[in-house]
Amino acid sequence: MVESEIASVEPVAKQGRRTSRKLIVVGLLLVVAIGYLFAVSIPKFMSYYMTLDELKAKGNAAYNEKLRVGARVTIGSIEKDVKAGTLRFIISQGEDSLPVVYTGRMGQVPDIFGDDIEVVVEGKYLPSGIFEAYKIEAKCPSKMTAKLETAEGGGQGGK
Amino acid sequence: MSITDVGYVAVLLSLVVAFYSGVAAIVSARRGLEELEASARNGVFAIAGLLSVAGFLLFYAFFSHDFGVRYVYVNATRDMPWYLKLSAFWGGQEGSLLFWAWGLSIFTAVVIWQNLRRNREFMPYVIAVLMAIQSFFLVVLGFVSNPFERLPFSPLDGQGLNPLLRDAGMLGHPPFLLAGYMSWSIPFAFAIAALLTGKPGAEWIRAVRHYTLVAWAVLWIGLLFGAWWAYHVLGWGGYWGWDPVENVALMPWLMGTAFLHSIIVQERRGMLKVWNFVLIILTFALSIFGTFVVRSGVLSSVHAFAKSAIGPLFFLFLAVILVFSLALLFTRLSSLRSEQTFDALVSRESSFLLNNLLLVGITFAVFWGSILPLVSEAVRGVKLTVGPPFFIQVAGPLFLALMLLLGICPLLAWRAVTWATLWRNFRWLLLGTLVVAGVLPFVGVRNPWAIVAYSASAFALASIILEYYRGVRARRRFSGEGYPKALSTLVSRNKRRYGGYIIHLGVVIMAVGIIGSLMFQKVREATLSAGESMSIGGYTITYNGNAEVFMPGHQMIQAKLDVLQGEKKVGEMGPGKSIYRNYENQPVSRIAIRSGLGEDLYIVLAGYEGNSLATLTVFVNPLVAWVWIGGVVLLLGTLVAGWPELQARAVPVRRPVRRVVASEA
Ligand code: HEM
Numbered sequence: 001m002v003e004s005e006i007a008s009v010e011p012v013a014k015q016g017r018r019t020s021r022k023l024i025v026v027g028l029l030l031v032v033a034i035g036y037l038f039a040v041s042i043p044k045f046m047s048y049y050m051t052l053d054e055l056k057a058k059g060n061a062a063y064n065e066k067l068r069v070g071a072r073v074t075i076g077s078i079e080k081d082v083k084a085g086t087l088r089f090i091i092s093q094g095e096d097s098l099p100v101v102y103t104g105r106m107g108q109v110p111d112i113f114g115d116d117i118e119v120v121v122e123g124k125y126l127p128s129g130i131f132e133a134y135k136i137e138a139k140c141p142s143k144m145t146a147k148l149e150t151a152e153g154g155g156q157g158g159k
Numbered sequence: 160m161s162i163t164d165v166g167y168v169a170v171l172l173s174l175v176v177a178f179y180s181g182v183a184a185i186v187s188a189r190r191g192l193e194e195l196e197a198s199a200r201n202g203v204f205a206i207a208g209l210l211s212v213a214g215f216l217l218f219y220a221f222f223s224h225d226f227g228v229r230y231v232y233v234n235a236t237r238d239m240p241w242y243l244k245l246s247a248f249w250g251g252q253e254g255s256l257l258f259w260a261w262g263l264s265i266f267t268a269v270v271i272w273q274n275l276r277r278n279r280e281f282m283p284y285v286i287a288v289l290m291a292i293q294s295f296f297l298v299v300l301g302f303v304s305n306p307f308e309r310l311p312f313s314p315l316d317g318q319g320l321n322p323l324l325r326d327a328g329m330l331g332h333p334p335f336l337l338a339g340y341m342s343w344s345i346p347f348a349f350a351i352a353a354l355l356t357g358k359p360g361a362e363w364i365r366a367v368r369h370y371t372l373v374a375w376a377v378l379w380i381g382l383l384f385g386a387w388w389a390y391h392v393l394g395w396g397g398y399w400g401w402d403p404v405e406n407v408a409l410m411p412w413l414m415g416t417a418f419l420h421s422i423i424v425q426e427r428r429g430m431l432k433v434w435n436f437v438l439i440i441l442t443f444a445l446s447i448f449g450t451f452v453v454r455s456g457v458l459s460s461v462h463a464f465a466k467s468a469i470g471p472l473f474f475l476f477l478a479v480i481l482v483f484s485l486a487l488l489f490t491r492l493s494s495l496r497s498e499q500t501f502d503a504l505v506s507r508e509s510s511f512l513l514n515n516l517l518l519v520g521i522t523f524a525v526f527w528g529s530i531l532p533l534v535s536e537a538v539r540g541v542k543l544t545v546g547p548p549f550f551i552q553v554a555g556p557l558f559l560a561l562m563l564l565l566g567i568c569p570l571l572a573w574r575a576v577t578w579a580t581l582w583r584n585f586r587w588l589l590l591g592t593l594v595v596a597g598v599l600p601f602v603g604v605r606n607p608w609a610i611v612a613y614s615a616s617a618f619a620l621a622s623i624i625l626e627y628y629r630g631v632r633a634r635r636r637f638s639g640e641g642y643p644k645a646l647s648t649l650v651s652r653n654k655r656r657y658g659g660y661i662i663h664l665g666v667v668i669m670a671v672g673i674i675g676s677l678m679f680q681k682v683r684e685a686t687l688s689a690g691e692s693m694s695i696g697g698y699t700i701t702y703n704g705n706a707e708v709f710m711p712g713h714q715m716i717q718a719k720l721d722v723l724q725g726e727k728k729v730g731e732m733g734p735g736k737s738i739y740r741n742y743e744n745q746p747v748s749r750i751a752i753r754s755g756l757g758e759d760l761y762i763v764l765a766g767y768e769g770n771s772l773a774t775l776t777v778f779v780n781p782l783v784a785w786v787w788i789g790g791v792v793l794l795l796g797t798l799v800a801g802w803p804e805l806q807a808r809a810v811p812v813r814r815p816v817r818r819v820v821a822s823e824a
Contacts, residue, residue: 019501023509027516034520037553038527045549049532049542068544082768085686105684107765107776108395111736112745122546 047122052093055125068122069131071098075115091119100131110138163228166216167307169209170257173264174297176202176209181290188283199286200271206293207268210261217257217306221247227313230254230306236319236741238712243320246329250320252469253306255337259450260296262341263289270345270370278366284352292344295476303469322739322747328388332381336408339378340446343411345370346418347443350436354487359432359495364422367439371422372801375415376794382408383790394748394763396682396778398786401550406529407449410522414442417518424511427573429498433488434515436495440484445522447477503575510568517561524553551677562615562670565663566622584625591621612674619667623660630657650799658800665793668785675782682778689771696779698760699723704771706733713739715749718764718773722753729753734764734775759783
């Protein structure tokens, strides 16, 4: 009796192990599939993020790559023509500045976009020295916080 | 000393008590000192009281216009309506953290109360873990980010919440999100208690299921409110932008969904024990990550928060959590052997495993996509970023697979399937799916991916219906009840199972909405002079000039529009921009939306000049309503699945009946 029990248990355990092995294979396949999706999608959809000075330092090498560039909107540089539906402005950081032409939809320009706002423009740097942006992201300014903190003489202020 | 200083004192006292209760709880467990444990418990209740005092005082500071409190000064103005004053509480970092700690103190007290007689062995350790978490937040509140900090002077009026945050949506989204993150502390604490007591079996799993459902549902409400808010306020025409703040909230939810399923396997079959610990540890870690990461300034987001000093502290906390819990788990591995093995490749448990792998896979995809800038900078010195198309391409197919699995899973028996039985049910689903796939092209759905995605949804839907049908039929045969009665008895006797299926129904309904709005959105932008019109998707929109509307604290420019669908006038719409005092150069879009079950007409005033020129961005978003409907169905299902067993006492009598119903699967 005891013998037969053992005999009947063994194949079950073996079968269990075989099933586990199959499941591991399935799991690995899934991991490979996810890895594949990643490997294909990253080059297709990535863009390089850089600050304006990094872009300038790169020079020609930056032309025609998909880029996201962060800097501040130069005060007084915004030329918006509602009728023609065009938006041009200059972004700057320290000594560097870059003219930007926006080609996206006006409805997608963030509300807070404006003078002296920190923005990230996404698009291409053209050999003509102009940045053609199809997307603008703006950082929410916690301006009031910043003002308060300078008034107190402390803190680096908000972003 | 002002009354609000009492709030600060309450925070500091809570910290002292939390420390005491944590230590007392452990000592009581080690030495078996019941009275000491009772004292630790009282500490927990005291903290709930103290932090409630602190919380109400902060509300009081807002409502009594105490602008001498820096946090109130920054986030409120005198003329803000009441609901904005309420939501200003969590408008900034200090208040959000206080809300977290306050919520945790109350939830902890409730858990202790409910477990006065249950889970006795775990409770001291549960208290200790929760007090450790609480202490961290209290240290931050007490010494780094104090909401009660006073200015050296008392201004007459405050600056006010950032205009983007001035919306009734702020009432719902942040508190639920924060409460959702916070609630994962409870199952985590039980998990650690189970490891510490050396009882990592099924007890803790049974103890945490309800708390897990609560955390999961609360986080879900936060996500849903967030999506709703983005759609109705932010004005880019969608409800999910794959921004880091959104992603970090989605991750613990996905991981938690995996956990909710895998604990079923452990309960039924005694397997996946280690996996369950790993899942809950990671879910909690992701919640902490979600609470802080955006504020730490490590990931940049469009929803910028002021960078703050708590970044390093939080990473330290996160590291401690992960190292401690995983190390503890490692030392207990020998007691965590599976009681069973997988019997067959195709079975209920293996489908749960696959469900877990997919959910964890999606979580990792979202995680890596979100932190890619950090990783690529560290590895290659360049910051790579990816946007929504990346997430859609990676997560899309995985969600599709999940949807198919959701359809197949209920058909599979535990341990091993008999192919004949499987086929008997499966063929109906296949038939239904093929019919849908065949009909779709004739109703205008020609995009192959949309056909695949909708067919998968149909498959899952058919499976849920079949599952209900089979249950009701069996019930009727057994008891002779009518359909409605049979249905209600079926659900109330198997709340977990049929509640789960309602949740799945919600998922499928949402999928229908998401696929529709993702793949069939129409957009047009036009600049119009008064009297001109534009058309899109069967609508004709006539622009009749701008109007100015004055409201307390702000002023709104509104474009007056007449909307025709075909020839018929369906209404007037007035998208606008609000301009707030103190924030004159930061106008806020007021979107106009005409919602319907079929589609939404969504209009943004993108720009204007004078009284008779406006740029309109118009979206036609198909099926968006179903995203919200599905989201609510999911919640209702969670309510059903988690509804407490009130007739527990009647069980002995009814047991035979239950058996029969439960085994019909
Ligand atoms: C995003 C997709 C999904 C979500 C949000 C989801 C959510 C849930 C939730 C919250 C429950 C209730 C659990 C409880 O009451 O303890 C549940 C139950 C269930 N889920 Fe899912 N689920 C999803 C996908 C799946 C998939 C792919 C499968 C297939 C493996 C599955 C199989 C089940 C089963 C069988 C139940 C009933 C449990 C029982 O019989 O007690 N779910 N689901």
